Amino acid sequence: MTVASASGNDTAEPRPVPEGHVRLTIDGIEVDAPQGELVIRTAERLGIVIPRFCDHPLLDPAGACRQCLVEVEVNGKPMPKPAASCTLAVSDGMVVRTQRTSRVADKAQQGVMELLLINHPLDCPICDKGGECPLQNQALKHGRADSRFVDQKRTFAKPVSISSQILLDRERCVLCQRCTRFSKQIAGDPFIELLERGALQQIGTGEEQPFQSYFSGNTIQICPVGALTSAAYRFRSRPFDLVSTPGVCEHCSSGCSQRTDWRRGKVMRRLAGEDPEVNEEWNCDKGRFAFRYATAADRFTTPMVRDSESGRLRKSSWTEALRVAAEGLLDARDSGGVGVLPGGRLTREDAYAYGKFARMALRTNDVDHRARPHSPEELDFLGAAVVGTGPERGAVTYADLEAAPTVLCVAFEPEEESPIVFLRLRKAARNGGTRVFHLGQWYSPGVEKTTDVMGAGGPVHSGELLRCLPGEEAVALSELPEEVERGLSEPGAVLVVGERGARIPGLYSAAMRAAERTGARLAWIPRRAGERGAVDAGTLPTLLPGGRPVTDPVVRADLERQWGAEEGTIPGRPGRDLDGILAAAESGELSGLLVGGVDPEDLSDPARADRALRAVDFLVSLELRPTGVTEHADVVLPVAPTVEKSGTFLNWEGRPREFEITIEGTGAVPDCRVLDTLAVEMDVDLFTQTPAAVAGEIERLGPNPGVRPQPPDVSAQAPPRPGPGRALLATWRHLLDNGSLQDEEPHLAGTARPPVARLSAETARQLGVSAPQPVVITTDGGGELTLDSEVVDMPDGVVWVPGNSGESRINRKLGLGHGAVVDIAASSAPPRGGVTDPEDAAGAEVPAGTSEREIPLTAVHERYRTNGHAGHGGPNGNGRADNDGGSRQADGGGA
Amino acid sequence: MGMTDPLKGFGVTLSKMFKTVLTEEYPEVKKIPAPRFHGKHQLNRHPDGLEKCVGCELCAWACPADAIFVEGGTNTEEERYSPGERYGFDYQINYLRCIGCGLCIEACPTRALTMTNEYETADDDRRNLIYTKEDLLAPLLPGMEQPPHGMRLGEDEQDYYVNGPELARRQGVPENTTVETGDEEAVR
C-alpha cells in the first residue's frame, strides 16, 4: 500500500499508479488500491474505521445493514445518495468522504443506527454480548445521543432453539445476514434463513429441518449482536469478567487456534482464534463446545494404588504411587518386559517423554500410540512419507489445498474427520475452481458439500464421488478414471489419505505409487490431534524421535550418546505394534503395561484389549478420568488436561501449534513430568520435567541424520464378494460421537448425526427392508448390531454404519471394521426414529420458562407481541433504598 | 493566656449543661435510621415466593469494593427458583468489604437486590460477615411459598415483570407499597 499525503511535496514527480491498481482519495488521503478492492477495506488499511454490521472479510458482500454509508464522488460527479462502502469497489479518481469528514455520511449513519435501535430491545444488561457488542460500541460512537422513539418496542417469544445448542433471540437481530451467509457460503448448511418481511423480518429455520451443522457455533461468534447464543454459555458469565487465553484445539488434527475464556479456574467458553494459514477465523462445534470433560466430577485428582487386601483402588500420595509404580515396572521389565501405549491425544512433548521412557527406563521398542485400527504397512508409510515433514520442509499445507487444481480424498471423510480441511476444500471449490474427488462409498453430506457447491454466481459442480466397494480403495487407486488421473497429474494436485487407510491392505502402497505416477503431492490426515506429533516424537515401534529408524545402529548410538545412556540401551530390533503388544500381554509374554490416554473402545478388538489388560501382571495408567483401563490398573496417576498444561500439537500439515498453559495453579501435572519423576524412581534421568525442556531437547536433536525407511510395498487386494444375505461393511466415525472428550456436553450431543445403517435401494429390496425399518447386522464371531436403515445411492451389497455413535459401537459390537463381510437381515424391531431428540439427548438441560421455544415459525405471527416490555427492570413501584428514577428509564435509543 | 480564660472555659461547660444531649443510648435504645438508609442487603421475592434474582452478576460487577459473589444456575421445570431461565445459585456479600454505596442495587435489572435499614453488621469473626443467600433472602410473607416451585402467577417471566405491581396487589400487598416495602417489612 502506498499512501501519498495530499499535503505532500507538489514539485515531486507524480508517482505512477502500480499495475492493477487505482488511485482514489479517502478523507483527503490519496491511496492506491488494488482493482476490485472494497472501499471499506481500503479505508481500513488507512486506519479509517467505517461502522459496519454485515460486512465480514471472509463472506461475500451483502450490503444488508446500510451502516457503512459514505459520501462518494466518481469522475468528479457526486453520487446522488450516500453509498454502502462494503459493496462498493474502488475506482480511479474516486473521492470518498466518511463520517470523519462528511456531515452527510455521519448523518446517514446516525439515521441507520436510529432505525436499528427502534427494533432493538433494551436487553444489554442481561445480554451475553453486552461488553463485546459491535452494536453497543457503534451506537455509542456513531449513534445519536438520545432517542426519539417513544412507542412500544416489538417483542418476540424468546428464545427460539435453532438446534439443541443454538438459541435465537429474534428481537435482538439486526438482520445483517452474517449467519445465513456463513451457513450457505462457508459451511454449506443452508438451514437458517431470513423469513418474513418488514418489521416482522427475522432469522429462522425452515420447518421440520433442524439447523444441523458442525459449524453452527461460528454464527454466534460472528453475529454482531447477541441474537445467537449457545445453550452451553447463555447467561453464564460476562465478557469483561473473563480472562482470554490463546490456545490450540485438542480434538482433531486440523490444529485450530482458539481463544479460551475462563474465570475462577473454570473454562466458560471457547472461540475460534484467528490464523489465516490454518483455520482462518472458524472452528468446528466440537472444538468450540467440547471442553467440560476437564471439569467432570469423576476426574482423578490424586494418584491411586490398588490395595493388595481389598483389591480396590485407593487414594494414595504421589510418593507412594510412584514408588509402587516404579517397583512394579522394574519387576515387569525384568521378567517379561513392559509395553507402552501412549494414545493419540498427547502433545508432542508428552509423546516424546513416553518414547524416551520406553527406551531408557523400560529398554524396549514396544511402544505404539496408534490407539485405533492400524497396520504394519501404515508403519512403513509413516516412516517413509510422513515423519519429519512440515510446511517449511515442503509438506502440503492448507494453502496448497486451496490452490490445488485437483484434490483426491481417499479413506478420508473431511467433514467428519478434519472439519477445517473440509472448510478449505469447500472454499477452494467455491472460489478457486479446485476439483475435489472422493474415493468412497456414498454421497455423504461432506462429499456433497465439496462437490456441488453454491458459488457466488450460481451452483458449481466441482467434483465427483468415485464409488468403490469398501476395501476396494487400493485397487481403485491404481485404476483411476482418466479425468482424475489427468487432474492429479497437473502441478499442485494433492492426494489425501486418511488414517482409515490402515484398514485397507495395500492402500498406502497404492497411494505412494499413485503419487509417484501422477506427480501429485501426498498428505496424510489422521483424526486425533496428537497422532501427527507422536509420529515425530518417536512413539512407534520402528521410529525413534525425529524419524530415526531403530534398526540403524549409527543413528541409535548417536541418540544414546545424546540421551546420555549406556551403549545398547535402545534395542536394535523393531518393537511390537499395539496389536502385538496386546497379544503378547494376553499370552503372558509381556508382564507389564504402561498406558496413557487409551480407551479400549477405540481399539480394533476391545474384548481382546480387556483380556490383555486383565492378564498382565502390572498395569500403570496415566489418565484424566476413568476408562476401561482404570478397572484393571495397579497404579493410576492423574495427569493434566490440555487447558492445564502447555505443549505443542503438530497438525496434519506437520505445523507446530504451540500453546501455553491456560489455567495455572491447579496442581495438575503433564504426562512428561509424571514420567520424568517415575523414571527417577527407576534410577533413570529423562530430563522431561517440563514441556519447555522437552521442546528444547527435540530442537537440539534435530531431524533424522540417517536415511528414511523404505516405503511399504503391499499389493492391493480386491475385496471378497459377499453372497446373498451378506454385505461388505463400510464405516467411519462421525465428528460428534461417543468420544469421551465430548462428555458432559448434552447440548452438543443433541446436534450429532443420528446413527443409521445405510444401504443401496437394491440391497434393501433384496433384504425386504423398507427404510427406516431397522436392519440387524451379525458377524461370524457372534457380534450383533441393530440400526434403523436409510437408503442412499451406494454400491449394492454394502452396508455403512457409523463407527462410534450411539448404539453403533462397531469395534465392541462387531469386532470388525471397514471392508469386512457381515451378515445382514431385516429386523422385526420397530424403527427407533433415527433423529436424536435434542431434549432427550443425555438429559439435556434446557433453559426453562420458555414454553414457546418449540413453536414452528409459521405460528410466530400470533406470538408477535407488542405488549411493552418496560426496560426489563421489575416495575414494582418504588423501594425505599432504591432510586428507580431515571437510571433505568425505558428509552428507545438507550441501547 | 489571660486571667479570665479558665472562667470562660467553665462558662462553656455550664452553658452546655442546659442543652439537649447528643449521646446515643445504643444498644439499649436502637436508633431508627432515615428511610433511604443504606443498610444490609435483601434479596427480594415475587409475590408467590419465587426469587427475583436471575443470577446476572451485574451487582457483582457494579460493586466498587468487590464485595459480591454471584454464580447463576439454570431453572428447570422440576426445580424452579425464579421465573425465566436463570436464578442466583450462589449469592454472597462480604460485609467486611461492603462500603454501603448502593451501586449494586442500582445495577440490578430485576430489583432483586435492595437495601434494608438493618445496620447491625458487625462481628468479631470474619466468617459471620460473609452473608450467603440464606441470610440475604427476604422472609416468606403470607401467600409466599419456599421455592423451588412452578410459576404460580403467570405463564412466563414476562408476566411477572410486566404485571408485577398488579400481581402484588392480588396477593394482598396494599396500594403504594411493594412486596419489598410493605408494612411487614418495616417491622423487621
Ligand code: SF4
Ligand atoms: S446492543 Fe443488543 S445485542 Fe448488544 S449487548 Fe445490548 S442487547 Fe445485546
Ligand code: SF4
Ligand atoms: S442473527 Fe445475528 S448474524 Fe444472524 S442476521 Fe441476525 S444479527 Fe446478523
Ligand code: SF4
Ligand atoms: S453497597 Fe456498594 S460496596 Fe456494598 S455490595 Fe453494594 S456495590 Fe458493593
Ligand code: SF4
Ligand atoms: S441481585 Fe440483581 S444484579 Fe445481582 S445477580 Fe441477582 S438479578 Fe443480577
Ligand code: FES
Ligand atoms: S456493512 Fe455495509 S451494508 Fe452492512
